[in-house]
Amino acid sequence: MKRFLAIASLLLLALPTLGATLRIEGERAWLAADGEPLSKVLRLFEQRGAEVLIDPTLELGRVSGDWENTTVERLIGQLASPNSFLVEWRRVTGPLGDLYQVSRIRIYGERLSAAKPLSPAGKVFDVVEGTNGVKYIRGEIMVGFKKGSTIEDLNALLRKLDGTLIEVIDPPGIYRIKLNDGMSVEDAMAIANAHPGVETSEPNLAYPSLEHATLSELGSGIGMNLNLQPGETAVAVFDSGLDPQYAGLDVIRGTFDAVDPTAAISDPLGHGTLTALVAAGVITPEGAEAVASGTAVLAIRTFDENGYTSSDTIMRALEFASNSGASIVNMSWGSEINSQFMELAMDYAAQNGLTLYASAGNEPTGEPIYPAGYDSVIAVGGLNPDGSKWEQSNYGDFVEVYSPAIAVFDGKTYAGTSISSPYTAGRAAQSQRE
Known part of the structure; x- marks a missing residue:
């Protein structure tokens, strides 16, 4: 019978030098370390999807040795010794079948409650640029498998990559894999694409937010209950978050x-606060008609403090918005990268009841940016207050709607299709409610 919790105290061997790799496959683990501080070894587990909590008063040594095909619980027990530990598991369902993953590791002395998060709050994406100029999350790939493939096909690929499954994003049925430092993303994709059972693979792509310009003053101008009233429609805003001072507004029905x-919800960039308030009708763009009553908004932070998001984060946000009962999604961001996996996720969301809007872009190239360029997404260009096309708005056959692009917020005037959308x-x- 599967054990979901394990508590023990085991012996930790003495340890000197540097460097560590980790692979986890179900209940089994492989670790090689050469004098690495225990805190850094534990961060390898964090990078592979486990939450790690440790009593900050404990003295942590260094780790040296090779653990080959041992159980996760035995490995953690040896790393934690002479202290106690707790390993928690989660069952994950995906298109290849069910599997088990480590969800949380606690290391503590006398009291379980003394264990605190190993890493500080405030995740920042580790974005790197590949040889082809494409930005992605360091050391991660996304893999889609062919119909008829099995868990063993996945495990065989993990062995070739010396990688660990971090997450199953289902829908749309994509496996997110963490690599060790010795394996490049490009080499991993080549191995994955040649592996029997694999349909395709991609890096875990990184997407920048769309900056709106600050103009000189022009004038005035995995689920959640959103408590929607009969006939009310909620907009999920995927952006940099929401300033907590606005979270108590009646129109803000939830945050994530x-x-x-x-x-807790925050907005280190300010971009998301503006877009959420525009969607809610609290801020009316220049040249637009104010609404009589506000629109319910679910503010979802999808960008880190450096202005980047990732494929897995957007897919997670789509699932949360759908499970929360939102019917409309706004995405005021975009990239020239056309991702097959992202398009699949957008198509699935649209087929399952979400109406998707995205900014067309703030450079008038006539070329699509994504997600606005996907068929399942409504691309929105920008207008001046007089109804003419905003000079910096992107255009082209993919743009379906043009809306006001200039708004005043906190005494400053901003312009961008990130307001139009x-x-x-x-x-x-509002029209659905009417």
């Missing part, structure tokens, strides 16, 4: 941090 689900999403919600 998809970057760090354990964190939430305004359009909010009006769509």
